[in-house]
Amino acid sequence: MKEVVVVGGGKIGSMIAEMLAGCGDYAVTVADASAQALERLETTAPVRKVQVDIADAAALDRLLAGKFAVLSAAPFHLTVAIARAAKTAGAHYLDLTEDVASTRAVKALAKDARSAFVPQCGLAPGFIGIAAYDLAQRFDELHDVRMGVGALPKFPSNALNYNLTWSTDGLINEYCEPCEAIVGGVRRETQPLEDREEFALDGVLYEAFNTSGGLGTLCETLDGKVRNLSYRTIRYPGHAALMKALLNDLRLRERRAVLKDILENALPATLQDVVIVFVSVSGLRGGRLMQETYAQKIYGAPIGGRARSAIQITTAAGICTVLDLLAEGKLPTAGFVRQEDVVLADFLANRFGRRYAPSQAEELAA
Structure with missing residues (x-):
């Protein structure tokens, strides 16, 4: 043992x-x-x-x-x-x-x-990088690798459409720190909460935006091998705009302890969550432009006789x-x-x- x-x-x-x-x-x-x-x-x-x-x-x-x-x-x-x-x-x-x-x-x-x-x-960084790299190796020439993960409440009930599901310090850090990416074949830093996009999965609409840290070491590993590489956090629509107001307009980016106190006293935790994992890779295979996608939803479940959240x-x-x-x-x-x-x-x-x-x-x- x-x-x-x-x-x-x-x-x-x-x-x-x-x-x-x-x-x-x-x-x-x-x-x-x-x-x-x-x-x-x-x-x-x-x-x-x-x-x-x-x-x-x-x-x-x-x-x-x-x-x-x-x-x-x-x-x-x-x-x-x-x-x-x-x-x-x-x-x-x-x-x-x-x-x-x-x-x-x-x-x-x-x-x-x-x-x-x-x-x-x-999860991110972690499994998302394992899944993305596996897909990337199936191509002769890589064009775009897009990665996204979200830990979301199954039943959103507040303006942020969010419940605290993991470390508040980690959440604030990924919303505030610069993000790594490869854009047009060049490694660079992008800003958190930017490059927002919307997509639907199983009939549900989500938004995704830049956050820090989710790529792990993939920027280094795929440098010179991919045209575009990005990681985005997945949320329900409207979340990014409200977080930008808190961080930028109210300047809570400079007062993270205050923001942590607000979030932990205003947003309840929940065990009724869903984790979304989404990877899309495109490029050439056998001379043809192809795309492969890995998408998964994982839900909470009892373990050890106790209800556990999906993010746990x-x-x-x-x-x-x-x-x-x-x-x-x-x-x-x-x-x-x-x-x-x-x-x-x-x-x-x-x-x-x-x-x-x-x-x-x-x-x-x-």
Whole structure:
């Protein structure tokens, strides 16, 4: 049985711990600075709970000593400290961050590491990049790769058409930070909340707009190989305009703590959500202009006798699948590992990755 540490005892950390401890192959320790978070941990499988200040490097080093892996479900600003401790301990490192600067720091730490460093293992970045790269490899010449993900309430009931489904800090970060893209064959930065478009899926109208971090390392991987590459967050129509008013007109972009307080006290959480994954790739194959699309809806479901949201399930399933593939020797075990290094077929065949498989998603929706 492999010993792993999950840092962060929130909704996503709880789901990761439940999946890993429940499968019987991992001995799970959940670490958090908050005793209250550990007390409220939503797990039925047996886990060890440790209160630790992530800023205390010595305590973190002791916690990770001898462990097979550490999985970070902590806020993005703690990413580098956890990755640094993983390197010291020789433990494999996995995280869920969408923060571009943090991922660059993790990549630098991985250069001479004796263990694997696999950032951005969630939904977006994460699975969306695995699916997009799989489609991209089916073309002789790539033209456009368009990616989008949304975690949305099934029953929107406020002006933003949104409920809080994951980290508020992460949400604000992706709405405020510059976005990576390839436009006309040139890597560049684009602005968040811009390049809005509308599309319909299963008869429902959505909007999509630029947000930061969702591309993971695909800009680097496909640089010089694709004409246009973009990632956009999917919401119900009207959301982007209201968020731009809050961030730009009311200048809450400069007062993120205030915006976080407003959102967390005005928007309720919900377990009745749906995750939408959308990838469209076009280019030449056999001399013909072709297009392939991957589209999926995934719904919440009970796990461990408790209702779980779709964003909990998909995010936790992503990082748990990558951990399994590492343990099985299907991924490099040292240095920096990209999401594109994960084979889509291996991911979907995995016991955790099956949560993304079309038949499983349909079953969950029933």
